[in-house]
Amino acid sequence: xxxxxxAAAGDWVAPTLDYHxxxxxxxxxxxxxxxxxxxxxxxxEQRWITSALSGFVMLxxxxxxxxxxxxxxxxxxxxxxxxxxxxxxxxxxALFLVxxxxxxxxxxxxxxxxxYHQGEYYVLLLTSVLGMVMMASSRDLLSIFVALELxxxxxxxxxxxxxxxxxxxxxxxxxxxxxxxxxxxTLYGMSLLYGVTGTTLLTDLGSAITANGRFSGVEVIAVxxxxxxxxxxxxxxxxxQWAPDVYEGAPTPITAFLSVASKAAGFVALVTxxxxxxxxxxxxxxxxxxxxxxxxxxxxxxxALRQTxxxxxxxxxxxxxxxxxxxxxxxxxxxxxxxSALKAVVVYLVVYAATNLGAFAVVIAVARxxxxxxxxxxxxxxxxAPALGVLMTIxxxxxxxxxxxxxxxxxxxAFKAVLDADTGWGYSxxxxxxxxxxxxxxxxxxxxxxxxxxxxxxxxxxxxRTPPSLGAALVITCGATIVLGVLPDIVGRFGDITDLTGALxx
Amino acid sequence: MSQFLRDYLTVVWFGAIALVLGGLLLGVAAxxxxxxxxxQKLIAYESGVDPVGDGWSQSQVRYYIFALLFVIFDIEAVxxxxxxxxxxxxxxxxLVVMLIFLILLLDGLAYxxxxxxxxxx
Numbered sequence: 001x002x003x004x005x006x007a008a009a010g011d012w013v014a015p016t017l018d019y020h021x022x023x024x025x026x027x028x029x030x031x032x033x034x035x036x037x038x039x040x041x042x043x044x045e046q047r048w049i050t051s052a053l054s055g056f057v058m059l060x061x062x063x064x065x066x067x068x069x070x071x072x073x074x075x076x077x078x079x080x081x082x083x084x085x086x087x088x089x090x091x092x093x094a095l096f097l098v099x100x101x102x103x104x105x106x107x108x109x110x111x112x113x114x115x116y117h118q119g120e121y122y123v124l125l126l127t128s129v130l131g132m133v134m135m136a137s138s139r140d141l142l143s144i145f146v147a148l149e150l151x152x153x154x155x156x157x158x159x160x161x162x163x164x165x166x167x168x169x170x171x172x173x174x175x176x177x178x179x180x181x182x183x184x185x186t187l188y189g190m191s192l193l194y195g196v197t198g199t200t201l202l203t204d205l206g207s208a209i210t211a212n213g214r215f216s217g218v219e220v221i222a223v224x225x226x227x228x229x230x231x232x233x234x235x236x237x238x239x240x241q242w243a244p245d246v247y248e249g250a251p252t253p254i255t256a257f258l259s260v261a262s263k264a265a266g267f268v269a270l271v272t273x274x275x276x277x278x279x280x281x282x283x284x285x286x287x288x289x290x291x292x293x294x295x296x297x298x299x300x301x302x303x304a305l306r307q308t309x310x311x312x313x314x315x316x317x318x319x320x321x322x323x324x325x326x327x328x329x330x331x332x333x334x335x336x337x338x339x340s341a342l343k344a345v346v347v348y349l350v351v352y353a354a355t356n357l358g359a360f361a362v363v364i365a366v367a368r369x370x371x372x373x374x375x376x377x378x379x380x381x382x383x384x385a386p387a388l389g390v391l392m393t394i395x396x397x398x399x400x401x402x403x404x405x406x407x408x409x410x411x412x413x414a415f416k417a418v419l420d421a422d423t424g425w426g427y428s429x430x431x432x433x434x435x436x437x438x439x440x441x442x443x444x445x446x447x448x449x450x451x452x453x454x455x456x457x458x459x460x461x462x463x464x465r466t467p468p469s470l471g472a473a474l475v476i477t478c479g480a481t482i483v484l485g486v487l488p489d490i491v492g493r494f495g496d497i498t499d500l501t502g503a504l505x506x
Numbered sequence: 507m508s509q510f511l512r513d514y515l516t517v518v519w520f521g522a523i524a525l526v527l528g529g530l531l532l533g534v535a536a537x538x539x540x541x542x543x544x545x546q547k548l549i550a551y552e553s554g555v556d557p558v559g560d561g562w563s564q565s566q567v568r569y570y571i572f573a574l575l576f577v578i579f580d581i582e583a584v585x586x587x588x589x590x591x592x593x594x595x596x597x598x599x600x601l602v603v604m605l606i607f608l609i610l611l612l613d614g615l616a617y618x619x620x621x622x623x624x625x626x627x
Contacts, residue, residue: 012592014599033613040620195511 021076021085023064024093028130031057032123039119047118051108054122058101058129065093081203082140088346092136092268095350098476099261100129102357105473106364107253121161124154125257132265139276141190141200144269148186148233151265152179155258159250171249178232178242186229192222193277202276209281223284226273227292233266236326237295240319244303247315252367255311256360259318260353267325271345274332282333290330290425296323297436304443309373310363313443314356317399320440321352323433327414330429331421340420344413351398351406351484358477359395361470362388369464375447380456385464389451391478396444398481401437406484411437571623578611 019026031054039050068076068090075086103125111118131151138144156179160172194200196218197208209219228239235243247255278285300320307313325348328341363373365388370377382389398407415433418426466474550557589596589604596603618624 012595014597033610036613036617040617 015079018076018078018085020064020068020071021078023068024061024097024133025130027057027061027064028126028133031060032126032130035119035126036123039123042119048108050119050122051104051111054126055101055104055108057126058097058104061133062094062097062101065090065097079140080201082143082201083137084139085137089136091346091350092264093133095264095353096129096132096136096261099257099264099353099357100125100132102361102473102476103253103257103261105469105476106256106357106361107251108469109467110251110253110364116161121158124158128152128154128158128257129261132261132268135265135268138269139202139272141194141202141205141277144272145183145187145190148183148265148269151262152183152233155179155254155262158254159246159258161251161254162249165249167245167249169249171246174242175246182229182232182239185225185232189222189225189227189229192218192225196222202272205277206279209278215281215284219281220284223278223281224288227270227285227288230266230270230273231292234263234270234322234326235319236292236322237299237319240296240300243319244312244315247318248309248311248373252311252360252364255315256357259315259360260356263318263322264349264353267345267349271329271342274329275338275342279333286330286333286425289326289332290429293323293326293330293429294432296320296326297433298323301436301439301443305439307443308375310375310378310447311373313375313447314359314363317440317443318356320436321356321399323436324411324414325349325352327429327433328417331418331423331426334421334423334426337417337421340413341417344410344417347413348410351410351481354477354480354484355395355398355405355407358391358474358481359399361473361477362392362395365464365466365470365474366392368466369460369462375450376454376457378447378450379454380461381451384456384461388464388466391474392451393448394478394481396447398485400441400444402441404485406481409485568626571618575615575618575623578614582608582611 035050035053035057038053039047042049068085069087075084077084104122107121107125111121128151131147131149131154135144135147135151138147156172156176159175160168162168163172190200193205196216197205199205199208209215232239232242243259247259250258274285297320300316300318300323304313304316304320307316325345328344328348331337332341366378366381366385367373378392381392394405398405401407401411415430418430418433420426550561585607586604589600593600
């Protein structure tokens with residue numbers, strides 16, 4: 001077998017690299033190298049340089065994503081279609097880089113105060129973002145898996161950053177063990193898929209699976225395993241148990257990073273696989289996604305109602321929001337709906353990222369004074385920190401889907417996609433989602449009531465001093481949340497460039 | 507069944523025969539041999555000398571960092587040996603790619619060195 005493979009290999013030709021298309025990845029990789037090396041020669045009080053440098057690396061990569069979007073071809077394909085830089089990839093790369101930049105802004109003060117391995121922290125953060133940026137471009141089972149590991153392994157270490165704290169240890173061990181378990185399941189599914197079809201290229205997989213008309217048993221198992229593996233990554237019920245414990249034990253900026261960027265990366269892989277590799281497998285993934293979406297929304301919401309800790313509440317809320325993001329995928333295979341389902345997912349990811357990062361930024365700012373994560377500690381926030389109170393209200397209202405904020409438009413797109421499908425699956429999931437939207441408002445409003453109506457529980461009403469970098473993060477996220485809701489035209493333009501059905505080569 | 511899966515049937519056969527053969531030899535031996543255990547015979551075999559200490563022993567925790575550093579060179583070898591056999595075909599492109607890989611690995615070693623990992627304390 002090996003001899004025949006070698007004979008088939010023939011003359012080796014160096015692949016042509018499109019350096020412009022690879023520029024974001026190259027800048028990130030060079031940045032990782034630079035931060036790691038420079039950190040070795042810094043005095044402890046100069047360590048803030050690593051934070052500033054990481055921010056500039058993210059912005060530099062973002063600039064090249066911008067030039068890629070403006071200059072030249074829309075779609076740049078390398079390695080025989082295994083690594084593609086198209087509009088879909090560019091939007092998501094921009095999302096990951098902006099999210100990474102906001103996390104750096106949120107971290108700089110938190111991590112500096114701890115004086116604990118600042119350089120390594122930013123190196124790991126940059127590495128994880130590099131994995132996510134690669135994930136957006138990957139169109140091959142192997143590059144998807146490499147990207148998945150590149151983004152996950154630094155995240156395991158970051159989750160365990162509070163290592164002197166038993167909760168931090170619990171977070172690290174739980175996230176690592178379950179993450180590795182999920183990777184193994186995904187990899188098993190991929191190996192079965194390769195065994196059956198003999199290819200790892202997603203577009204070839206798409207045509208190989210449909211070639212004989214119907215699914216074989218092995219293919220069904222392979223698709224199911226791959227979906228289950230990524231369901232862990234996006235913490236969809238019933239694969240969500242790690243999320244609240246990890247979110248509570250990790251440093252808060254990392255919690256924001258995991259609940260937004262890491263989750264979005266899982267969705268990106270799931271979406272790419274759904275649309276490119278399993279285009280005609282809707283009979284397999286549709287019921288699967290339906291069950292995952294319905295369970296995630298409902299169970300996430302019911303647990304969120306009972307939480308007294310704001311980080312755990314946001315963790316369950318993010319499980320439930322994950323259900324809403326999955327919702328359009330349940331109808332992705334219906335003729336004529338695929339495109340709007342895809343737009344709905346991407347728009348929801350962008351809006352959710354802005355809103356959730358903002359909510360965590362407020363949590364960090366408030367915890368600087370109260371040193372507590374209890375929801376009751378938000379009592380009277382509007383009285384002594386009016387700006388933070390208003391911002392938290394905006395973010396929570398957006399998460400609940402109240403117009404005219406971004407969350408409303410995201411939910412609108414998701415509902416529109418499933419209703420356009422005009423199938424039983426679509427209508428039933430829309431009804432469940434509508435009920436859950438009402439339930440979710442309850443726990444978001446509980447926090448708002450603390451902020452606006454209660455009194456500060458300890459009577460300490462000294463104002464909160466927000467460091468400038470955290471303030472910048474709040475301004476960016478709040479601006480994005482409002483602009484995406486008030487001017488849905490911008491989202492509409494987003495939608496146009498995410499014309500994935502063309503971009504993914506179907 | 508596809509040709510690919512049929513190729514794997516060899517592995518299944520190999521495993522099955524190994525199990526049957528091993529079980530058969532041990533089973534026949536168990537039936538034929540006399541069974542007279544003594545205290546001397548039941549001692550764990552350690553190259554002929556009497557075993558000393560417990561079966562579970564601790565090793566220095568510092569070794570694990572050296573083990574991790576060893577992995578750097580191990581992975582380097584895994585990639586370099588196959589690459590070296592084909593280096594002429596890959597030409598300048600392959601040379602540059604491998605150099606980038608080595609520089610990144612060396613950065614890791616330099617980091618460990620500067621952090622004092624190589625010093626035995």
